[in-house]
Amino acid sequence: MTRIRLPIAAALAAAAGIALAAPARAQRIAVRLDPAAASAPITGRVFVFLSKAADREPRLQGGSYGGSVPFFGLDVSDLRPGTAATIDASVLGYPYKKLSEVPAGDYYAQALLNVYTQFHRADGHVIWVHNDQWEGQRFNTSPGNLVSEVVKVHLDPKSSTPITLALIRKLPPVTVPEDTRWVKRIRIKSEMLSRFWGAPIYLGATVLLPKGFDEEPGRTYPAVYIQGHFGLGAPFGFVDPTAAGTTGRGGRGGRGGGVRMQLGAPVPYDDVPTSARESGPEFAKAWMADDFPRFVAITWQHPTPYYDDSYAVNSVNNGPYQDALLTELVPLLEKEFRLIPEGNARFLTGGSTGGWECAALQLQRPRFFGGAWCLYPDPVDFRRNQLVDNYADTNAFIPNVSEPPIPERYMMRTPDGQPQVTQRQMSQLEAVLGTRARSGQQFDAWDAAYGPIGADGYPRRLWDRLTGHIDKEVAAWWRDKGYDLTVLMAREWQQNGRDLAGKMHMYVGDMDNHYLNLAVYLMEQEAARLDGPKANFTFEYGRPMKPHGWQPFTNAELVRMMDSFRKARATTP
DSSP states (O other): OOOOOSOHHHHHHHHTTOOOOOOSSSOOEEEEEOTTTOSSOEEEEEEEEEESOOSSOGGGTOSOTTTOOOEEEEEEEEEOTTOEEEEOTTSOEESSSSGGGSOSEEEEEEEEEEEOEEEEOTTSOEEEEOOOOSSOSOTTTOTTOEEEOOEEEEEOTTOOSOEEEEEEEEOOOOOOOOOOSSEEEEEEEOHHHHHHHTSOOEEEEEEEOOTTTTTOTTOOBOEEEEEOSOOOSOGGGOOOTTSTTOOSOOOSOOTTSSOOOOTTOSOSOOOOOOSSSOOHHHHHHHHTSTTSOOOEEEEEEOOOSSSSOOTTSEETTTEEHHHHIIIIIHHHHHHHTTBOOSGGGEEEEEEEHHHHHHHHHHHHSTTTOSEEEEEEESOSSGGGBTTBOTTTOSBSSSOSOOSSOOOOOEEEEOTTOOEEEEHHHHHHHHHHHOSTTOSOSHHHHHHHHHSOBOTTSSBOOSBOTTTOBBOHHHHHHHHHTTOSHHHHHHHTHHHHHHHHTTOEEEEEETTOTTSTHHHHHHHHHHHHHOOSSOOOOEEEEETTTOOTTOOSSOHHHHHHHHHHHHHHHHHOO
16 A cells, blocks of 8 residues: 655644645645525535446445545635635645546536534533434535536646536435334433533434233333444335335345445445345344234434434443433433333344444443343454454554565455455545544544543544554553453453353354454454353354355344343343
């Protein structure tokens, strides 16, 4: 991988969202804020996307590590209507670092302005971040963000003739699916989070009801909480047979729901279809059968100003999301949907981000939840934060070697081991998407959820996005505050072991695309050492060459497993 070739000053300026003077003869793209689209100055981040294809708007083809078209990003502060921000050779881009590196030719160009909101937080910090509009931090589709028309342009890095794009329209509001007999949705203002952020912050849930719910008003039910990224689709990808226009896709539901992400989504890990996971209609058929266990299945919506998901933890940067979810949202759900309010009736599952949340909630709240089936989780041991050792490594991009050849560290591979994306490339992408941990992508999401606050009020990054240097104070914070789940498990076993023994079930492919199996191996080793009582956790690995998204059972089989587990626990003295 070629290292960043920007001069130091230009690189630092690009990382800070500042444009330096470009050479006199160099291509520039001016992004003008049309007075018809805005009546007041706007603070945010301006993007320009360049695509060779005309089948989709360029903004929908950029912003992802998985095949992004060239795009560039620049912070703007109080951009006034009628004025322009300029993308030139000093502005960092992805996958090309500079506009001058983009090959000359004809492109379809489009500009976008990701609008930031000023928050006066309860901790005294005043910061600018994107206020989620119930879209799950999708910067390229977020309601209220401004876009230009798609314009065909000729790009010539040697040309001094500027290209101009005008921001002329706002993106429309989110359309929330209508409730049906089977699927209900709740959205509430969180008082805890609103106090922390100094502005209204919302939590939500999508609820899948069991057969007979309306016909048996006196019956109560256990619940399965499916953790994952923001989505308004039905839990487990359930396809409601009574819903008009059903397509068989459940929207951006929780991990393990059999739903794939779209290019440009603010999430790093795509679900990979597996032979075990049934389709939405197949799951619905099982769910509605007379002999199926009567559970209520629930996905949470908890987007933060930094990511589409809070990781369901309390955080000094995001606020008390775990407390809000468990003391504001869950009691409401238990009352509204007749859920049994006890630990042995609350179960967890989820994959990837949701897999980590599944494990964290069970380990951090051992009595509140009765069992966790966690699929291909984000790193649960920071000695293998993907391929990075937070504690021993000094750089996230390269191993601890000083003499060439110095290999680049990867963060993504194919199931047969072919490297795909490096740590450096992913970090460059995040640097383009947003400064100060505002990219809405994976590494910044971890910094916001796990890390300390910087002096400027924004999250301190574990590693520098341009150099890869690891901040050891931040690494220690991640560990000491309980986000290294293996450390947390071992440290608190004497007080929590009796409430955790037998409750954790982990599943991951042996060739997880993001190397997530490596941290699970380490957690299994530590769990085997626990005593008084023995952990008796389950660890299963998909072999051979099972990728991210692997699970050894269908979702219907998973619910049946939970039902059997619950009944066995209910009869255990």
